[in-house]
Amino acid sequence: MMNTRDLELLSSYLDGQLTPTESARLESRIAADPEMESALADLRAARNILRKLPQRKAxxxxxxxxxxxxxxxxxxxAYSFFQFSTAFASLLLVFTFALNVLTPRLNYVGPINTGWGGMGGGAAPQMMEEAAAPAAEAPALEMPAAAAPEMEALPTASADIAPMAKESGQEVESAPLTQPEANPPAAPIPVSWQALLLxxxxxxxxxxxxxxEQAKRTWR
Amino acid sequence: MDETALIQTAQRGDLDSFNTLVLHYQDMAFNVALRILGDEDLAQDATQDAFISAFKSIASFRGGSFKAWLMRTVTNACLDELRRKKRRPTTPLEPDTEDGDEMESPRWLADPNMTPEQQSEADEIEHAIQHCLDDLPAEFRSVVVLADIQGMDYNEVATATKVPLGTIKSRLARARLRLRECLRGFEELLPAAFRLEGERR
Known part of the structure; x- marks a missing residue:
């Protein structure tokens, strides 16, 4: 029975991978051993069939x-320049929007603080609404005598409180209610600038x- | 074709140079993949994957046989495909007819330059050999495909399969013997010229 080592030798011999000495030794063994001769014939047959397998075209x-x-x-x-300008314009646009939204709110607090003394700015509008609500809901009712001085003290109360107070027979000075500094100040960044940035x-x-796109087209 | 120059420019990212190499080796790569996988669609996928992988890793090529290096990526792609194939059902090489029988000669294997008899004979040989190749373990199959079908020498096969030379010799010998045993079952199908090969020197 032929072992694996002999089989490898025969296969290598078939491919001309043995040295002349190894080949000569193996040839003498093949001549003396019909089993080896048959194995060599089988290996050769397999190799030849495989070699004749047609090569397919891709x-x-x-x-x-x-x-x-x-x-x-x-x-x-130029691409990187435009990339930078897009990013810069977008950032500036966001910044101007933020500035325009935040600045009026900050400025709006100022007059309330002075009008209400030590009262917190955040609470002022809410208190004004509370003061105006009864007048709006019940215009026919007589306003209590104490209400008039209170309303005078409201520098930012809405203008429609005055006619309501007048209807109820009270004299209300309209000057403190229509003070120009009571309105929110204009946005610091003009809209035209924002449009330009956009x-x-x-x-x-x-x-x-x-x-x-041009780079892609020319690259192809 | 100055292969070395093309490889160098491809290593610098030049796709056109690499595509010139692809055109030169695509038939061989496809045939290796086809014989290892035994399925044309899978072979096409593996070949394409192998070329993409080869381009991405061409910087790691440090000289020697480019063919062997490239066939290594093809062999690896085929082994990956075989692993995937195990996890999902596949279509047979021979498409079925409307009656559900296997077609004798698939249309896509037809060669317009052959007579019907020659085509039939070539199909028989090809089917028989592919059947026997499919029966071999994948590592034996890749060695026999590279050495005997593609005619690569032992060193190239060792590079392509990343296996020591001694193992290549052993696998090749055993694969040839197993193929011969398998092909005996098809001896009646094989043309006379093939049947008598064993007796010739």
């Missing part, structure tokens, strides 16, 4: 695209898109 091309390998097209230098952001983003 059914399609396997060339790679940039997308397949995750490559991005080289972008022009336009810069949009234009930069559009140019970035065009540059990227």
């Amino acid at each position: 059914p399609r091309n396997f060339t790679l695209t940039r997308k397949m390998v995750g490559q991005n097209p080289p972008l022009p230098r 336009a810069v952001g949009f234009i930069s983003a559009a140019v970035m898109f065009v540059l990227r």
